[in-house]
Amino acid sequence: MKIKHRLILGFSIPIIALLALGGVMEWLSQQQQEARNWSTHTYKVLAKLESFHSLTKDLDTGQRGYLLTGNASFLEPFNTVIELSDGVLDDLEIMVKDNPRQLQRIALMRTLLDEKIETLQKTITQLSSNQVEEAPAVVLTDKGKKVTNDLRKTVKVFGDEERQRLSERNLASSQSEDIAANTIFIGIVVVTLLVVMVARYSIASIAGGLIEAVSLAQKISAGSRDVVIKLDIPDETGDLLRALSIMQNSILKSEQVLTEKEEQSRKDLAQLNSTVAEYQALMTKVARGDLSQHVKVQRDDALGRLGHDINAMISSLGEIAGNVRQASQEIVSTLAEVSSTTTVQAANASEQATAVSETSTTLEEIRATSLQTLEKAQQLGKSAEQTRKEGEQGQLAVKEAIEGMEVIRDRMDDIATTILELSEQTQQIGEITDVVAGLAQQSKMLALNASIEAAKAGDSGKGFAVVAMEVKELAEQSQQSTTQVQKILQDIRLATDRAVMATEEGSKGASEGLDLVNRNGEVMRELSGVIRETATASQQIVAAVRQEASGINQVNDAMDQINTATAQLVVAVRQTEQANHDLSTVAQRLNSSSKVYQLAQGA
Numbered sequence: 001m002k003i004k005h006r007l008i009l010g011f012s013i014p015i016i017a018l019l020a021l022g023g024v025m026e027w028l029s030q031q032q033q034e035a036r037n038w039s040t041h042t043y044k045v046l047a048k049l050e051s052f053h054s055l056t057k058d059l060d061t062g063q064r065g066y067l068l069t070g071n072a073s074f075l076e077p078f079n080t081v082i083e084l085s086d087g088v089l090d091d092l093e094i095m096v097k098d099n100p101r102q103l104q105r106i107a108l109m110r111t112l113l114d115e116k117i118e119t120l121q122k123t124i125t126q127l128s129s130n131q132v133e134e135a136p137a138v139v140l141t142d143k144g145k146k147v148t149n150d151l152r153k154t155v156k157v158f159g160d161e162e163r164q165r166l167s168e169r170n171l172a173s174s175q176s177e178d179i180a181a182n183t184i185f186i187g188i189v190v191v192t193l194l195v196v197m198v199a200r201y202s203i204a205s206i207a208g209g210l211i212e213a214v215s216l217a218q219k220i221s222a223g224s225r226d227v228v229i230k231l232d233i234p235d236e237t238g239d240l241l242r243a244l245s246i247m248q249n250s251i252l253k254s255e256q257v258l259t260e261k262e263e264q265s266r267k268d269l270a271q272l273n274s275t276v277a278e279y280q281a282l283m284t285k286v287a288r289g290d291l292s293q294h295v296k297v298q299r300d301d302a303l304g305r306l307g308h309d310i311n312a313m314i315s316s317l318g319e320i321a322g323n324v325r326q327a328s329q330e331i332v333s334t335l336a337e338v339s340s341t342t343t344v345q346a347a348n349a350s351e352q353a354t355a356v357s358e359t360s361t362t363l364e365e366i367r368a369t370s371l372q373t374l375e376k377a378q379q380l381g382k383s384a385e386q387t388r389k390e391g392e393q394g395q396l397a398v399k400e401a402i403e404g405m406e407v408i409r410d411r412m413d414d415i416a417t418t419i420l421e422l423s424e425q426t427q428q429i430g431e432i433t434d435v436v437a438g439l440a441q442q443s444k445m446l447a448l449n450a451s452i453e454a455a456k457a458g459d460s461g462k463g464f465a466v467v468a469m470e471v472k473e474l475a476e477q478s479q480q481s482t483t484q485v486q487k488i489l490q491d492i493r494l495a496t497d498r499a500v501m502a503t504e505e506g507s508k509g510a511s512e513g514l515d516l517v518n519r520n521g522e523v524m525r526e527l528s529g530v531i532r533e534t535a536t537a538s539q540q541i542v543a544a545v546r547q548e549a550s551g552i553n554q555v556n557d558a559m560d561q562i563n564t565a566t567a568q569l570v571v572a573v574r575q576t577e578q579a580n581h582d583l584s585t586v587a588q589r590l591n592s593s594s595k596v597y598q599l600a601q602g603a
Contacts (some may be wrong), residue, residue: 014195021187028180035173042166045095046159052088053155055081056113059120060148075124085113096162105158112151119147220247275307283310385539427493448472 062078089110096102219227229245278295285293294314297307451469 013198014191017187017191017194021184021191024183024187025180028176028183032173032176032180035169035176038169039166039173041095042162042169045092045162046166048088048092048095049155049159049162052085052092052109053152055085055088056116056148056151056155059116078120078124082117085117086110089113099161102158102161105154109151109154109158112147112154116147116151220251 058077058081062075062081089106093103093106096106229242294311295307297304297311451472
């Protein structure tokens with residue numbers, strides 16, 4: 001069996017055992033829950049029975065209270081019991097419908113309750129209908145007591161049976177819990193034992209082969225090549241052992257090949273040492289300057305190619321040594337000519353540096369003069385700019401004056417219009433006062449006529465005469481007032497005429513002043529244009545002077561650069577002269593060194 005199948009089987013057994021234990025626990029839990037439900041149901045039945053028993057007591061209490069006191073309020077519990085008793089018995093029937101004996105007892109309780117209610121109702125009816133003498137006779141029949149005792153016995157028997165069933169159910173629930181606890185404990189022990197057994201079996205069946213394979217691998221790695229390996233194991237451990245056997249055979253073959261290669265390597269190493277010693281002796285001669293000998297190449301391998309390369313190197317070194325000897329001689333002769341030339345260039349560079357220094361001094365004086373001219377041009381530009389700004393402010397003031405004169409002229413026109421309207425209104429008022437004066441004159445005439453008529457009427461017209469007198473006086477006062485108003489209106493009319501003339505003259509003066517200010521504005525605008533042109537010209541002058549100063553600065557910078565370049569040229573010429581001297585020395589040394597090499601004949 002493969003290791004995979006063993007592991008699956010090993011894990012499946014505990015899982016199946018756990019699932020079985022879980023199923024048993026679920027069944028026991030359902031049994032416990034059912035037992036608890038039945039116990040709860042029995043408690044509810046007993047509570048409902050106690051409620052019924054309490055109602056029967058309330059029947060007796062209500063009936064006795066009414067018999068003793070005659071107070072109808074004691075009948076309220078009695079009536080309530082009659083209403084509720086049927087419902088309580090119905091609930092009990094539903095709750096014990098699976099128990100025929102209890103159903104029979106409920107039917108008996110219902111019959112006894114009806115008889116009890118009928119007996120109690122009869123005594124209550126006799127008392128309420130004033131049949132007081134007959135009520136004790138009903139009580140003395142002892143029928144009610146017998147019914148009550150039978151009802152109580154039935155209730156007691158009903159309750160005893162339910163309590164017996166409750167005790168049995170509680171005992172069953174307790175036993176079920178004990179069984180569940182024992183089952184869980186036993187199940188856990190069984191599952192634990194299964195897990196341990198499966199684990200030991202898995203370890204024994206899997207780890208044993210692995211331990212053997214590890215031991216064999218350690219022996220092989222230690223150098224043992226005659227290890228006996230079992231090849232009849234069917235699982236993955238057998239595959240591992242077979243792989244170890246194949247590895248052992250491969251190692252044996254590899255060691256044989258390595259032994260053969262090692263012997264060949266020893267032969268090659270001896271020949272290599274001989275060839276290297278020959279090459280080393282030749283290279284020692286080359287290092288001492290002997291370039292007249294070459295290697296005798298007798299191989300066609302890497303050492304043979306190395307010999308050809310050494311011969312080529314010796315030939316190249318011979319050519320290089322000859323060329324260096326010839327070049328050093330030519331360099332010495334050439335450097336003598338260069339030395340005389342650099343001496344002349346150094347003298348010329350010194351003279352050029354002196355001339356450039358004098359030119360730089362002259363340009364510095366010109367630059368200072370240009371800076372003074374630039375400052376004066378900038379001051380002129382600032383003055384022109386200030387004059388331009390003041391001209392613009394004057395032009396703005398003239399514009400504001402023109403606007404003010406136009407406002408004054410408009411206001412004078414408005415005043416003239418208002419005065420003319422006032423004159424027209426005073427004329428209308430005069431016409432109205434003329435009408436009022438005419439009415440006052442007519443009222444005065446009517447009052448006079450009324451006085452005459454009152455005098456004709458005698459005593460009966462005295463009151464009318466008084467009214468006529470008052471009307472006459474009122475008319476005279478109105479006539480006097482209108483006369484005064486007409487006089488005032490005449491004065492107003494004369495004043496408005498003078499005001500109209502004055503406003504016309506003021507409007508005319510404002511128009512003349514506006515024309516004068518407009519002419520001044522034209523002059524200011526022309527003057528502002530001239531000032532603006534002057535400012536522009538001064539700015540152009542400043543720009544030109546600044547550009548000139550910039551050009552002078554550029555020329556001065558260029559002369560500084562020329563001066564610096566000239567100084568650098570002098571230094572460079574001197575350095576060239578020194579380098580020429582040093583190079584001549586090096587060439588002489590190189591010529592001396594090249595004479596060390598012994599070249600082959602004809603090289």
